[in-house]
Amino acid sequence: MKAWLETRWRLLAGFAFAAFFVAVNHRNPSQKGMVIGLGTLLTIATMMLAGTGVKSQSPAGFPEGLAGSTQFTISLPVSRLMLLLVRAIVGLLEAIALEAAMAFFTWFFFPSIWSAVSPGDFARLLLVALVFVTPAYGAVIFFTTFTDEPLSGVYAGWTLTLLLWLLHHVAPAVDIVRAWGQASPLMTHTLPWSQIVTAAGLGALFFWAACRAVERREY
Amino acid sequence: MGDVLIEVRALRKLFDGFAAVDGLDLRVGAGSVCGFLGRNGAGKSTTIRLLLGFLRNDGGEVRLFGQNVLGPGGGVEIRRRIGYVSENKHLYPYMTVRQIIRFTRPFFTGWRDDLERRYLELFQLPPDRKISALSKGMRTGLMLLLAIAHNPELLILDEPTEGLDPVITDLVLRELVGLPASEGTTIFFSSHQLSEVEQIADHIAIIDRGHAVLAGAVDDMKLQYQRVRIVFPGDPPPITWADGAERVRREGRSVSILATRNVEVIVDQARALAGTSVERHPVTLKEIFLEHVGTN
Numbered sequence: 001m002k003a004w005l006e007t008r009w010r011l012l013a014g015f016a017f018a019a020f021f022v023a024v025n026h027r028n029p030s031q032k033g034m035v036i037g038l039g040t041l042l043t044i045a046t047m048m049l050a051g052t053g054v055k056s057q058s059p060a061g062f063p064e065g066l067a068g069s070t071q072f073t074i075s076l077p078v079s080r081l082m083l084l085l086v087r088a089i090v091g092l093l094e095a096i097a098l099e100a101a102m103a104f105f106t107w108f109f110f111p112s113i114w115s116a117v118s119p120g121d122f123a124r125l126l127l128v129a130l131v132f133v134t135p136a137y138g139a140v141i142f143f144t145t146f147t148d149e150p151l152s153g154v155y156a157g158w159t160l161t162l163l164l165w166l167l168h169h170v171a172p173a174v175d176i177v178r179a180w181g182q183a184s185p186l187m188t189h190t191l192p193w194s195q196i197v198t199a200a201g202l203g204a205l206f207f208w209a210a211c212r213a214v215e216r217r218e219y
Numbered sequence: 220m221g222d223v224l225i226e227v228r229a230l231r232k233l234f235d236g237f238a239a240v241d242g243l244d245l246r247v248g249a250g251s252v253c254g255f256l257g258r259n260g261a262g263k264s265t266t267i268r269l270l271l272g273f274l275r276n277d278g279g280e281v282r283l284f285g286q287n288v289l290g291p292g293g294g295v296e297i298r299r300r301i302g303y304v305s306e307n308k309h310l311y312p313y314m315t316v317r318q319i320i321r322f323t324r325p326f327f328t329g330w331r332d333d334l335e336r337r338y339l340e341l342f343q344l345p346p347d348r349k350i351s352a353l354s355k356g357m358r359t360g361l362m363l364l365l366a367i368a369h370n371p372e373l374l375i376l377d378e379p380t381e382g383l384d385p386v387i388t389d390l391v392l393r394e395l396v397g398l399p400a401s402e403g404t405t406i407f408f409s410s411h412q413l414s415e416v417e418q419i420a421d422h423i424a425i426i427d428r429g430h431a432v433l434a435g436a437v438d439d440m441k442l443q444y445q446r447v448r449i450v451f452p453g454d455p456p457p458i459t460w461a462d463g464a465e466r467v468r469r470e471g472r473s474v475s476i477l478a479t480r481n482v483e484v485i486v487d488q489a490r491a492l493a494g495t496s497v498e499r500h501p502v503t504l505k506e507i508f509l510e511h512v513g514t515n
Contacts, residue, residue: 005314005318006311069309069310069311069312072310072311072362075271075301076298076323076326077295077298079295218273218274218275
């Protein structure tokens with residue numbers, strides 16, 4: 001209930017942005033632009049949905065009480081790990097719902113992509129998109145265990161940028177960004193497994209770190 | 220003291236090398252109202268955060284209901300038996316009163332509708348008002364509702380009346396003082412409002428610079444601590460008073476002594492002097508407090 005109340009407006013905003021994006025691109029659709037645009041939108045929206053947690057307790061617009069209610073939250077008879085898990089699962093389900101809406105809008109309003117993209121490739125793209133946002137999601141979940149918004153989002157953004165830059169320059173074979181372009185399922189008609197494993201691994205690593213942090217941190 | 224609900228032994232907590240709590244010993248018995256006194260920065264809030272497991276101790280031991288607070292699985296079960304009101308009184312500002320009650324209630328098995336209704340009425344809490352729109356007094360009332368409605372065995376309050384107006388303060392104190400009798404609740408509350416502590420506490424513990432300097436029943440302390448006023452027929456002679464004679468003050472022909480122990484010995488010593496009249500007066504909690512921490 002708490003997680004839903006904290007993120008419901010963000011989720012609605014995500015739906016609205018997705019609809020707006022589709023409407024803006026409707027007249028002049030570009031497959032590459034659509035993929036990159038929707039990917040970016042999904043990443044940002046997912047980070048927003050992950051943005052409230054154990055330390056940060058308040059959605060944007062309520063400066064009073066920011067983070068101050070942490071003591072009330074952790075005084076409840078529930079483990080901190082459970083608090084984090086519930087929060088993370090609700091946000092992830094919301095991200096899946098958002099992606100499903102984006103997929104629906106895109107497929108429904110752009111009949112031109114039916115001839116260019118097979119349903120199989122489209123489904124693969126959706127799976128890739130969901131896996132690829134997990135590092136961003138995990139990073140925000142991790143940083144919200146000890147910082148408040150908007151700093152948690154800023155730290156997560158920096159960390160993610162650094163990681164993506166490193167992957168791009170040091171390990172191009174597992175470059176996640178590349179999987180939006182050359183290695184995209186729309187181009188290769190296969191799943192980019194090395195990038196999927198990398199993204200899932202990074203997401204899991206951030207989530208593991210968040211679990212460790214929330215259990216060990218002092219509040 | 221009956222069953223001991225809070226037992227703290229040689230507790231130590233460091234922040235960047237500074238000992239905020241330094242060898243604290245504390246025992247709070249079931250059914251008591253224990254005031255936890257100290258100056259600002261004495262270590263009261265840190266101790267409470269250690270009791271609740273928000274912080275990890277760097278030494279010593281914290282046991283609530285006989286269980287180690289930081290032991291495996293101990294925290295959740297212990298918190299189920301506790302009501303807590305934090306110093307800042309912050310709740311989720313985007314929830315309404317009704318929503319936060321609905322959110323909190325499922326965490327506890329013994330939620331009492333009658334207590335919920337009672338506190339909604341007592342603090343005039345509008346169920347559909349957002350918490351961000353509540354006054355500080357109402358927010359305190361709501362926190363008390365959330366802390367008490369599940370009928371906890373132990374209520375831990377960190378500066379419960381801080382920043383409240385006198386009417387709400389009186390309301391809160393009257394409510395708290397009745398809880399041990401009506402619900403069997405043990406209350407442990409921190410404060411530096413000595414008059415409030417004196418009004419409701421039957422036990423006190425005074426903390427200074429991270430360690431307990433005095434603890435016990437208020438009634439015992441009032442017997443042990445007394446002011447002795449001796450009036451001499453002429454100028455008071457120089458006298459070496461018995462142990463326990465503190466703050467000896469000369470005022471013309473009279474001498475005022477704050478006796479922290481051996482009151483009878485000091486009184487007998489005064490009466491043995493020719494021509495003196497001796498009066499004994501009870502002391503206030505403030506005098507006891509100042510005696511222990513005021514001059515440090």
